Amino acid sequence: MRINILQHTPNEGPGSILDWSQAHGHQAYIYHPYQFGFLPKAADTDLLVVLGGPMSPNDDLDWIRQERNLINELLAKNVPIFGACFGAQQIAKALGYPVTNAPVKEVGWAPVYLKSHVIPGIPDKLLALHWHQEMFEVPNEATLLFSSDRVRNQGFVMNHRVVGLQFHFEPQSDNVREMVVNDFPYIKGSVFNQTKADILKTPVPAENKTVMFHILDYITATSNR
Template sequence: MRINVLQHTPNEGPGMIEDWANAHGHELFVYHPYQFGHLPTAAATDLLIILGGPMSPNDELPWIKRERVLIQELLDQDVPMLGACYGAQQISKTLGYPVTKAPAKEVGWAPVYRQSTVIPGIPEKLTVLHWHEEMFTVPAGAELLFSSDRVKNQGFVLNHRVVGLQFHFEPRANNVREMVVNDYPYIQGSVLKQTAAEIMATPVPAENRVVLDKILDYITAK
């Protein structure tokens, strides 16, 4: 399987998604459209990963619009897709739904709560890394997958092939440190009231890797 990853900032990479790909013997290709402008073709994509970033799907940038063209092609072809944060918003926007300001800016570690059992084996509550102040609209036909205490739309699953997450399952501990040391000014104004040091000192829950693997297994199952 060829996994194409759209990375949108240097400090938010595929993290544990790369571990899953390696464990299954898949090839992983990372694109940086914000810097180089290149995107994979739909024909060369068996699984698309759309990562987070500081931009918004509402920004009028040509490469952001071209990403949505690719996403629509893959939706039409029933190709598996996982979006994280901005990535989930891009999927929703591609389907014609608005991306809006969230009720609260969440930056740091906080729980999310499972809202659907369509993906087996996901715990009722998980502690995850939040890094956002916008949110997607759950597309018609999709199931709400996760909610947090302050933001209802934290995850959705669509047609057994697409999962969008407003938060981050993918970072390892070193990835969290990379996010914080490079983007720490963004923490200001978060309702979670965590410092950069507190965010970095919080261990990545082992179950996050397990659930991420379950999601990837689910959307790629034959």
């Protein structure tokens, strides 16, 4: 399987998604459209991963629009897609749904709650890393998958092939440190009132990687085709 990963900032990489790819013997290709302007072709994509970033789907940039065109091509072909944060927002906007300011800015560690058991093996409550102040509207075609205490629209699953999460399950310890040391000014104003030190000293839950694997296994299962 060829996994095409769209990365949108140096400090928000694929994390445990690469572990999943390597464990299954897949080939991962990481694109940086914000810097180089190149995107993969739909015909060369068996799984698309759309990662987070500091930009908004509402920004008037050619590569952001082209990325949504790619997403729509793959949706029409029933190709699996996983989106995290900006990536999930891009999927929703590609489907014609708005991305707006969330009720609060969420940056740091906080629980999320499972709202649908369509994907097996996911606990009802998980500690996730949040790094956002915008949110997607859950598409009518999709099922609400996660909510947090203050933001309802935290995740969705659609057609057994697409999952979008407003938060992050993919970062591992090194990834969290990279996010914090490079983007710590963004923490200011978060409803969680966590400091840089608070975020860094919180261990990454081991179950987050397991859940990430469950999600990717689910959307790529041949039984869902």
